[in-house]
Every structure is written in C-alpha cells, then in structure tokens.
Amino acid sequence: MNSSQIPHFDYIFTGTGLASLMTVYKMIVSGKFSDKSILLLDQDSKKANDRTWCFWEKGDSIWNPIISKKWDSALFANTNFNRHLELKPYQYSKIIGLDFYNFVFEEISKHSNITFLNEKVTDINELETHVFVGTDENRYTCNYLFNSIYTRAFAERQNKYPVLQQHFVGWFVKTKEEVFNAEEVTFMDFSVEQKGNTRFMYVLPTSKNEALVEYTLFSEKLLPKEEYEKEIEIYLKKLGSEQYEILEKEEGSIPMTCYPFWEKNTKRVLNIGTAGGWTKASTGYTFKNSDKKTSELVEFLQNENFQLKSFNKKSKFWFYDLLLLDILYRHNELGSSIFSSLFERGNPALIFKFLDEETNLIEDLKVILKCPKMPFLKALFRVFL
Structure with a gap:
C-alpha cells in the first residue's frame, strides 16, 4: 500500500475510553464537526461492563439519561465518628460503564463521518504535515490525533513527582438481610484497619439489600486480590450480612500523580484522559474532570489555527x-x-x-x-x- 492509498482522517482517537468517547459525543452534539472525518481505534470492543463511574453535580447534565442512581446524602466515617453529609445543592450520581458505552456508540452509529474500528494501535508517528498511525491490521493518517492510551512508564520511571494508585476491588452483592441505606452512599469509611496505608470502604447502595461494596486504597503498591476480598467479607459481616450473593465483580487501579503528561503534547498530538493527566490527582476521580476537559477541548477545536500544545494549563x-x-x-x-x-x-x-x-x-x-x-x-x- 503506497501513501496515497492509506486512509486519511481529519481526527483519529487512539483508545476509546471515557475521554475519547466524551469528546466525540460532544463533537456530535455541537453540530460543528459534521464535515470532519473521525476514526476511533481500540482493541477493546466496549461491549463489557468493566467499570462504574460516580460524580457529584448540581442539577441535570447531558448524561442524565444514563444515570442509574442518585443520592442526596453521603456517609463519612472512621473509628471515632460517623457524619451524615447533606450534599445539597449537589447530588452524587452513578453511571454504569456499559450504559455509557452503549449510549455513546448508539449516537456514533447515526453519523457516517465517524468510524470505529476494533484494532490494536501499535505505532504513532508524527510528521510535519500529518500523523501516521499503525495498527496490528492497517495503517492510517490524520491531521490531528487524540491519544488516550496510558503509558505507565512515563510517570513511574521518574522521581520528581510522586505516583500513587487508587486501587480497589468491588463486589456487587445481594444480601439476605436488609443492611444498606439505599438513600445514602458511603463516601469513605475509614473504620477498616489501616495497616500503615490509606484504606477505606466505599458503598453504592441501590436497595436495602443490594450494593456495590469496594475496598479501596490510596497507596503505592497493589495488594494480592484475596486481601481486598477478605476485607469486603469482614465489612459485610460487620454490617450484619452473613449470607449474600456476589452478582458481579470489578477491580481497577487508577494512577494518582501530578506528573505533567501534557508536556508530551505536540503540534498534532494531544494526550487526553488519564494519558493526558486529566484524572484528579488527589482523589483518582475521573468522570467529572473528563466532562469538563472534553467540553473545553470541543470548544478549543472550533478556534481557527488552534495549537494542541497550548491546550493544557497548570492551575x-x-x-x-x-x-x-x-x-x-x-x-x-x-x-x-x-x-x-x-x-x-x-x-x-x-x-x-x-x-x-x-x-x-x-x-x-x-x-x-x-x-x-x-x-x-x-x-x-x-x-x-
């Protein structure tokens, strides 16, 4: 295949995580990019429920159709006190990962200028007039590339900026006993044994006997999986649940660092999402920050003669x-x-x-x-x- 036969796009998104899909969805909603060809590349087909996103907000947002639960109250606890927090004017909202993927891809499917290909990105090479992208199956070029494929080594092979992880294992459980308050999320419960770390329980109840219960740490090293699960068992027993069914499990590790990923942005390549330093470093929260950043990005791209390198600013x-x-x-x-x-x-x-x-x-x-x-x-x- 010679260069003239390589498919060319205005924009390519490498990786279709939260940031990429949010950006493309908002590009569609804006109505300003219908004349632009857009390609999304990911080895993951996004047909599995691989995560749960939560965020606080005032009023409704464009994501309201896929919010599965909202809470007006939250519990914060440690060994010495419990505090029930009234969140007004905020509400704490939950979105199930697969609901988000389906919502965005359904909209994408209506637009012939947007293509999604289930291919693994193997090479990104920026040239003076365009960006070359190789996958395990094909080659493409574009005017501008938005990369959300996170490279751990950038942050972890340096000593200037600390790198922690928000790491967790969660069980979606259905208990025989009614042990949850369906109207109150447990935001952080530090009453669990700390063992020299920052460790807490996080509970998202959907009824009196159904909830997502996560054992979460903000620390440098991950634990053996059985240690997380043992702590969830102990916690459920402490709540009064002796019998329960595990409906589903999830686990994750989100980098918490102030490493300036944006310094790797160039004239034609912008790193977005976790790969661009969009995760809130002090909490590991991703959804709200990405929601803001993607709105800013879609507006930024509508400016004439934009320079991708100037998009991110330190605050x-x-x-x-x-x-x-x-x-x-x-x-x-x-x-x-x-x-x-x-x-x-x-x-x-x-x-x-x-x-x-x-x-x-x-x-x-x-x-x-x-x-x-x-x-x-x-x-x-x-x-x-």
Whole structure:
C-alpha cells in the first residue's frame, strides 16, 4: 500500500475510553464537526461492563439519561465518628460503564463521518504535515490525533513527582438481610484497619439489600486480590450480612500523580484522559474532570489555527494536589486523619466545589485550613526546595 492509498482522517482517537468517547459525543452534539472525518481505534470492543463511574453535580447534565442512581446524602466515617453529609445543592450520581458505552456508540452509529474500528494501535508517528498511525491490521493518517492510551512508564520511571494508585476491588452483592441505606452512599469509611496505608470502604447502595461494596486504597503498591476480598467479607459481616450473593465483580487501579503528561503534547498530538493527566490527582476521580476537559477541548477545536500544545494549563489546584500526594507518598498512614479532619467539620458543598476546582482563594483556605497543618507545611517546604 503506497501513501496515497492509506486512509486519511481529519481526527483519529487512539483508545476509546471515557475521554475519547466524551469528546466525540460532544463533537456530535455541537453540530460543528459534521464535515470532519473521525476514526476511533481500540482493541477493546466496549461491549463489557468493566467499570462504574460516580460524580457529584448540581442539577441535570447531558448524561442524565444514563444515570442509574442518585443520592442526596453521603456517609463519612472512621473509628471515632460517623457524619451524615447533606450534599445539597449537589447530588452524587452513578453511571454504569456499559450504559455509557452503549449510549455513546448508539449516537456514533447515526453519523457516517465517524468510524470505529476494533484494532490494536501499535505505532504513532508524527510528521510535519500529518500523523501516521499503525495498527496490528492497517495503517492510517490524520491531521490531528487524540491519544488516550496510558503509558505507565512515563510517570513511574521518574522521581520528581510522586505516583500513587487508587486501587480497589468491588463486589456487587445481594444480601439476605436488609443492611444498606439505599438513600445514602458511603463516601469513605475509614473504620477498616489501616495497616500503615490509606484504606477505606466505599458503598453504592441501590436497595436495602443490594450494593456495590469496594475496598479501596490510596497507596503505592497493589495488594494480592484475596486481601481486598477478605476485607469486603469482614465489612459485610460487620454490617450484619452473613449470607449474600456476589452478582458481579470489578477491580481497577487508577494512577494518582501530578506528573505533567501534557508536556508530551505536540503540534498534532494531544494526550487526553488519564494519558493526558486529566484524572484528579488527589482523589483518582475521573468522570467529572473528563466532562469538563472534553467540553473545553470541543470548544478549543472550533478556534481557527488552534495549537494542541497550548491546550493544557497548570492551575493552583495542581499545586494543592501535589502537596497532598507528597504527604501520602511519604506518610501513607496519614490519609485517614487528613480526610477525616476535612469531612468532620467541613461544609460538604464547599468541599465538593473545591474538589471540582471551582473555588476562589478564600474558599480554598476555608477547606485547606481544616486539614492538619504540620504535614502540609512540611510538604510545602519540600516542594519549594
């Protein structure tokens, strides 16, 4: 095949995770890209339910048709206290991964200018006038490429920025006993044994006897799978459930780092999603950040003479996240006390606004000053040195 026979597209998306599918969906909704040819490439056909996304929001969003559950209340707990958080004006929302994939691909199927191919990307090569993409089956070129294939080595083979993982195993369970409060999500329950780490339970109940129960850590090293599952068993027993059925399982590991992935963006290649540093570094939350970033990106692409390299900008929140990660990397056992001090006395709506990176400096201080001061002062000293 000579170069003139290689299929050419205006945009290619390598990897069809959350960020890519959100971007393409919003390109469709905008009505501004119907004259652009778009190719999505992924070795995964996106026909399996591989994850659950949660986020807080005010009012409805474009994702409302696929939100399977909303909660107005959340529980935060540790060994010393329980606090029931009224989330208003926010609601905590859940989207099942397969519902999201089906929703977006159904819309994509209506547009002849968008193609999805189930192929594994093997090579990306940027040239002066275009980008070359090789797969295990074919070759393509495009004007601009959006890459969401995460390369672990970029973050993990450097020492300047700490790298933790938000790692978890979750069981969708149906219990014989009614042990869950269907109207309240358990946001973080630090009453589980910490074992020198930041460890908590996360519970998304859909009825009094059905819930997703996840054992989650913010730490550097993953555990043997049986350790996560043993802790879920212990927790269910503590809730009062002796008999239950495991309907489904999920597991994951999300990088938590302030490593500047965006520095690898170029004239024609933009890294997006986790590969672009879009995951909220201090929490591992992905959905809300990606929702914001993809809206910004779709607007950005409508500007004449846009430069992909200039899309990402570092903010004060990147610096706040860096301080927290520095603390948790050096003293992982402090996670429970830091988050507990924040939620024991803090205003839940203000905390969520802060985590959404929408607060002003005075509001930032109201949140930050709730945290233990000495660890952050030490981290501040280390980061500036």
